[in-house]
Amino acid sequence: MTARTTTPATSEVSAATYDRLLDEVLASFEHTPDPRARQVLQALVRHAHAFLREVRPTLSEWSYAVDFLTRTGQRCSDTRQEFVLLSDVLGLSMLTEAINDSDIEAVTDSTVLGPFHMTKSPPRALGDSIDMVGTGTPCLITGTVTSAAGQPLAHASVDVWQCDENGLYDVQAPERIPAGHGRGLFRTDADGRFAFRTIVPSHYPIPTDGPVGELLKTADRHPYRPAHIHFIAAAPDTAT
Structure with missing residues (x-):
């Protein structure tokens, strides 16, 4: 995957289109029966849309991202969890631990x-x-x-x-x-x-030897x- 060197400006018309799309998707989850599921799904949509609007991926980059996640799932087995490994590398596992950790400073x-x-x-x-x-x-x-x-x-x-x-x-x-x-x-x-x-x-x-290793190589990060x-x-x- 190669990095973009330029980011096209977002026009007011484009921004309005993006906002309308976001509103439509959020509305599609508005009647989710379980309140917690509704909260999580709508938050996921909001943050995912915000992420894409920030990085503005090309179609080839989006295709690579889909392929990366597909290969991550395919690499999982009874003895290996590539998605957990990805979560670890992105700091999401530790963030989840911290969120659920005690708020008592002494522990x-x-x-x-x-x-x-x-x-x-x-x-x-x-x-x-x-x-x-x-x-x-x-x-x-x-x-x-x-x-x-x-x-x-x-x-x-x-x-x-x-x-x-x-x-x-x-x-x-x-x-x-x-x-x-x-x-x-x-x-x-x-x-x-x-x-x-x-x-x-x-x-x-x-x-x-899987997609997470590929990510580390791209980022020039050691695996230790x-x-x-x-x-x-x-x-x-x-x-x-």
């Missing part, structure tokens, strides 16, 4: 779950290692789970998972990475503290996620 911000969380991480004792291979650089992780008021939460669950030193999760290479490697479910002590041993995780690239460890903390009668 830790939430983030996207990612595709490699398991509902049944292996239970481990405090101080145990989640490294089942022993080939990476060892490190110690410690922390405290508290309420928004800063009170330690005893016996809170702390679910952790991470990739190995090569940037792979156990489910990505089951032929060489033992199931449960880089994972653990811990319980905090009486003072809300937890600790476990692990290895330093590696950065790793998101898939680049920084090294990180995932945490989910939960406690009875406590919102998380």
